[in-house]
Amino acid sequence: MSTEDTPHKDADERSVGLVSTQYVDLFVPPHSLKVAEGNLLGPVHVAYETYGTLSEKRDNAIFVCHALTGDAHVAGRHSAKDEKTGWWDELIGPGKGLDTNKYFVICANVLGGCQGTTGPMSPKPGTETPYALEFPFVTIGDMVEVHAALVRHLGIERLLGAIGGSLGGMQALEWAARFPDMLRTAVILASGPRLSAQGIAFNAVGRRAIVTDPHFYKGNYYNQDDDPHFGLALARMVAHITYLSEASIEKKFGRRLQHSDQFAYELMRETEFQIESYLHHQGKRFVERFDANSYLYLTRAMDYFDLAKSYGSLPEAFSATQSRFLVTSYTTDWLFPIAQSREIVSALIQARRHVTAVELESPYGHDSFLLEVDQLEEMLKPFLAEAYATK
């Protein structure tokens, strides 16, 4: 348990308070992890956080799968000075949707990431040189394999649930398919059994921006004077557009100008419209916290994810799972449209699995899964309580 016993003065009663990231080495050679194409990877350093208390029966653990650019720090603060809480703090804490009075919540950075878990910026074993592009290709299956090893390392045989949105939802699906005996519920938000061709297209643009940045240096930018921050920022800008709905951009920014009511007619002013200023800001902030090589690996893993292809068909992917599913989609999400969720639900029904499907009205596009926390909490509490009560 990483929550401190004395509540922090800033923390309200519903916060997990001060927390810290923990680390463990798994897959230490000769027990290396076999990843895509048969490459061996080990040791795998894993960054994770936990909140709440594991029950004596070890039956109350819920694994939070983060999305593309998330990390293990999902709730609370690392220090009293932190202005920001973890990325899904609204959902996780005493009395919240993932109630830490009741459940033991785990979140870990994904394999291939850059927030503490082994990825392309990690040093190659026995050296101080980062892997860079020598890092082996990893799939979402490999990411889940690492997280399953972490869960076992924590002494847990079976999770009460895995929950995630977007790439996190893909991981939760993979959990259910790959470890049918380890999972009692799966909560899939704003996700799908595969990325659409349009989604692949946007990822391709983002990666292209990174690899054509002259400071990419074929991935070996770690010891250079500069890194591909222009390319990475551009990748983030284009991705960010896909996270918002047209209506939400229109409402939040519309055609409002940043500096004046009058058009400046200055070609090179990149912040004339508020939406431009916002996107540039998002790009700049992103490069401060994310590694360009990780972005390449993780978006590619997302492109490749294809549950039906991996398991023969979608119903086959779900044939062994004992999980109850909660599948939630959002009306204005165009990165993972409702049809994607319907396909999951349909396959679950074909496989005669237990599924609750919810299509939520929300104006916020793909980001809805992060923003519509109240609605999510309302569904999640009874869904988890019922599963928890059903032994």
Added chain:
Amino acid sequence: MSTEDTPHKDADERSVGLVSTQYVDLFVPPHSLKVAEGNLLGPVHVAYETYGTLSEKRDNAIFVCHALTGDAHVAGRHSAKDEKTGWWDELIGPGKGLDTNKYFVICANVLGGCQGTTGPMSPKPGTETPYALEFPFVTIGDMVEVHAALVRHLGIERLLGAIGGSLGGMQALEWAARFPDMLRTAVILASGPRLSAQGIAFNAVGRRAIVTDPHFYKGNYYNQDDDPHFGLALARMVAHITYLSEASIEKKFGRRLQHSDQFAYELMRETEFQIESYLHHQGKRFVERFDANSYLYLTRAMDYFDLAKSYGSLPEAFSATQSRFLVTSYTTDWLFPIAQSREIVSALIQARRHVTAVELESPYGHDSFLLEVDQLEEMLKPFLAEAYATK
């Protein structure tokens, strides 16, 4: 008339045959064009083509306004060896939607463009140095001003019509508002009275890709060893996604692989999926024919276009026009959604103007206006014939 009298052996009966681009200098100082912010520009070299014959009454001329990356070469072939015809050849020719047996069709490259009309790659007057970023900022109003001067130069007081899709539709709207006495019909396809915030966002990403390309050289790349072709290709790739519907990308490419049925799991293979290969190809082809500075100027002009802001309100913009309008939108167009066209139609009704509104079912997204030629022809023929008959 630029159509040759002897039909080319390859040209079928419905082709305008061999054509050639013509050029004229307008706004020769001291009669320079006053553009945005009061800057003076002149002379303005204009590239244009015409098809069909101007009637004795000079009342059968139709002006085709091209979209962002179009040019004056809209129909026929420049030489017998040309594999490709003009960009809207399906619509223009004897017996076609814009029937050159009946109408005199004009198309000209826009101001700020790079296909023969004065733009940032043109030499500054009296020098051999291209304007580059010293080219003054130009608006869609300025583009139409140049085209109106061309029309007058051709001895035409009043056009039977102006027709265009996307940025071309914006020009046709501006024609109607700016030159109410010069226009008898306006055909607006897949367009709007302004670009959405989402559209501005995508344009911002494209421009950012260009200006952060190390070979941009602050716009002075014309005499350098290299130019910002990576950035320009990237801009095209992202824009191209917005031209297609999700359904059309899914149908045309889906998740099919380019080289094999098996995933290669190679991080740096940029053409694993067919959609990637297609986008990269589009990017590469585009840089062979387009100038990066022009792309900056024209997308910015598109961002700024705001008919309501320029004329007080949309109904006011249409208050003086005598034009009949045909406003067509397409169900899967998400760059200019149907709501944008409805706003034009609503304003025209408020201004008590003559309007025909059509919302077409099409799977092709924004590109529908170029692809759904049969449907367009079916509407266009009676619409133009009626207006032509009504003196």
